[in-house]
Amino acid sequence: GDSVTQMEGPVTLSEEAFLTINCTYTATGYPSLFWYVQYPGEGLQLLLKATKADDKGSNKGFEATYRKETTSFHLEKGSVQVSDSAVYFCALKNTGFQKLVFGTGTRLLVSP
Amino acid sequence: NAGVTQTPKFQVLKTGQSMTLQCAQDMNHNSMYWYRQDPGMGLRLIYYSASEGTTDKGEVPNGYNVSRLNKREFSLRLESAAPSQTSVYFCASSSGQGEGEAFFGQGTRLTVV
Numbered sequence: 001g002d003s004v005t006q007m008e009g010p011v012t013l014s015e016e017a018f019l020t021i022n023c024t025y026t027a028t029g030y031p032s033l034f035w036y037v038q039y040p041g042e043g044l045q046l047l048l049k050a051t052k053a054d055d056k057g058s059n060k061g062f063e064a065t066y067r068k069e070t071t072s073f074h075l076e077k078g079s080v081q082v083s084d085s086a087v088y089f090c091a092l093k094n095t096g097f098q099k100l101v102f103g104t105g106t107r108l109l110v111s112p
Numbered sequence: 113n114a115g116v117t118q119t120p121k122f123q124v125l126k127t128g129q130s131m132t133l134q135c136a137q138d139m140n141h142n143s144m145y146w147y148r149q150d151p152g153m154g155l156r157l158i159y160y161s162a163s164e165g166t167t168d169k170g171e172v173p174n175g176y177n178v179s180r181l182n183k184r185e186f187s188l189r190l191e192s193a194a195p196s197q198t199s200v201y202f203c204a205s206s207s208g209q210g211e212g213e214a215f216f217g218q219g220t221r222l223t224v225v
Contacts, residue, residue, distance in 0.1 A: 006154075034213065043116075043202055043216035044155075089154065099170065100145070100204075100214055104154035 002027040004090050006103035013080055013110050021075040021106045023064075023090035031092040033057075033066055033073040034100070038087045047075075047088070085110045114138050118203050118217035125193045125224045133188040133220050135203030143206045144186035145170075145214065146178060148199040155202065161186055193224045 007022040025033065032051045036044040048057035053068035062077045073090060090103040116137045125131055137144065142163045147155040147170075157170030161180040175197060177189045186205075190197060200221050206214040 036216075041218075043218045044204075044214075045216065046213040049213065099157055099160060100206075101157075102147075102155040104152060 002031065002092060002094055002101045004092055004101055004103035006088075006090050006106050009087075009105070009107040011106060011108045013108070015082055015110055015112050016079045017110075019075070019077040019080045019084075019108065021088055021090075021108070023073045023075065023103060025071050025073065025090075025092050027071075027092055027094055029095045031094040033064070034091040034093070035062070035064055035073070035075050036089040036091060036102075038089065038105070040086070044089060080108070080110045082110045082112055084108060116203055116205055116215050116217040118201075118220050120220060121218065122221050123223070125190075125222065127194060127224060129193050130189070130191050131193065132190075133201055133203070133222075134185070135187065135217060136185045137203075137205040137215070138184065139205060139207075139215065140183070141205035141207050141215075142183070144180065145204040145206075146176075146186070146188045147202045147204065148172065149202060149219070150199050158188065158201075190222075193222075195224045198222060198224045 003026045034049045035047040037047045038044045048059040050057040050066035056065045064075045087105045087107045089105045091100045119134045145160040146158040159178040161167045164183045203217045204214040206212045
């Protein structure tokens with residue numbers, strides 16, 4: 001079945017550091033890919049998405065590129081802030097299916 | 113801008129008790145979902161409803177039942193709670209079409225003692 005693998009956390013960075021959170025997927029067909037973010041005590045909210053190969057999703061300084069050849073959708077940000085501290089989830093949704101499949105989440109901790 | 117509303121936010125149950133988690137969305141979405149979130153496990157799908165009148169099992173349906181009461185509401189019932197059901201439960205909805213994003217409620221933190 002479809003699955004998503006994320007790097008283990010926590011990822012601990014200083015403010016203004018470069019962020020990469022790795023995400024790879026296994027799926028039949030042509031899934032859409034998502035990054036969701038969960039701030040403490042809250043539900044998940046969509047950060048960015050990409051619906052086809054080579055698409056780049058971006059939002060709030062975060063970017064991720066849909067790489068079909070490596071089945072990856074790594075999340076990057078050039079300069080993180082303390083307010084970016086949260087748990088980040090990679091997810092996929094396959095064509096014709098209603099279900100979102102999530103990775104295990106990666107906690108990001110940014111210190112001043 | 114209510115979005116997806118879950119009740120209650122917190123609940124403590126004794127083993128064997130029953131309860132229903134309520135979820136309502138006001139976005140006219142077709143699809144609704146129940147997930148549980150456990151440390152190191154990410155979000156796992158319990159049940160989902162692709163449209164009003166239909167429900168399907170997800171990855172971890174045992175011990176749960178659901179009801180899609182109407183297009184707005186999707187409830188999750190624990191008939192006989194067990195400590196293994198201690199978790200944070202999230203309801204979500206989406207248009208169900210194409211790559212429509214899912215919108216999540218704030219979650220219900222359930223502890224079974």
